[in-house]
Amino acid sequence: MVAQASRNKKGKGSRNFVLYTAIIVLIIVLLVVINQVQKKDEGQNDQFASAPSTESQPVLGDTNAKVSIVEFGDYMCPTCMYWGETIWPQLQKEFVDTGKATFSYVNVDFHAQPSVTGALASESIFKSHPDKFWDFHKALFAAQPTTEHNETWLTEDKAVEVAKSVIPDLDEAALRTSMNSDEMKEQFQLDKQLYQDFNVTLTPTIMINETKIADPLDYAAIKAAIEASLE
Numbered sequence: 001m002v003a004q005a006s007r008n009k010k011g012k013g014s015r016n017f018v019l020y021t022a023i024i025v026l027i028i029v030l031l032v033v034i035n036q037v038q039k040k041d042e043g044q045n046d047q048f049a050s051a052p053s054t055e056s057q058p059v060l061g062d063t064n065a066k067v068s069i070v071e072f073g074d075y076m077c078p079t080c081m082y083w084g085e086t087i088w089p090q091l092q093k094e095f096v097d098t099g100k101a102t103f104s105y106v107n108v109d110f111h112a113q114p115s116v117t118g119a120l121a122s123e124s125i126f127k128s129h130p131d132k133f134w135d136f137h138k139a140l141f142a143a144q145p146t147t148e149h150n151e152t153w154l155t156e157d158k159a160v161e162v163a164k165s166v167i168p169d170l171d172e173a174a175l176r177t178s179m180n181s182d183e184m185k186e187q188f189q190l191d192k193q194l195y196q197d198f199n200v201t202l203t204p205t206i207m208i209n210e211t212k213i214a215d216p217l218d219y220a221a222i223k224a225a226i227e228a229s230l231e
């Protein structure tokens, strides 16, 4: 009788063990599945009905190109600077210099007033010295502090200093007046409308025609989207 009870207890214990093991295995399998579904979501490019309009925006490259690459960027954004130094040179060489794609830059202001200052300087130089725009654009990103994190480096004075380094005979007073003009605020407003229309929530955001690239630092994904648009 005693032995029987002990065996029953033992049998029940091992059944529980099997049950618990099964539950744990099931939980692990579920976690793996959920993780993969999330990964898939993160890696998914968004499709829009149309490409962002590049009217009134700086456009580099052959305007007859089939593909339009648009960067939504912010001069205050370190990842945008990184993108410009790592991804952009490859894209330029492979697709823009070869006439397959154009490149445009749209201003985003996710870092408060310093972003706005950078955007207004960018709009002003694009208007006054369109042939020097891309040099200024590159120089302003290069002016980001690399050693310490500084949320306010991009002042009007800094923008003027950078502009002068690119355009030695620059009329400083004219640039300052332009940066504070309603005309440039309206130009920047066009950019703001554009980034809102395309649900831009982080910078840089890269669009290849109507496709918004999930990971802007994934060169292979950008290249694949361009090649799909070229077909």
Ligand code: CA
Residues within 6 Å of the ligand: 056, 057, 058, 105, 106, 107, 123, 187, 188, 191
């Ligand atoms: Ca613009």
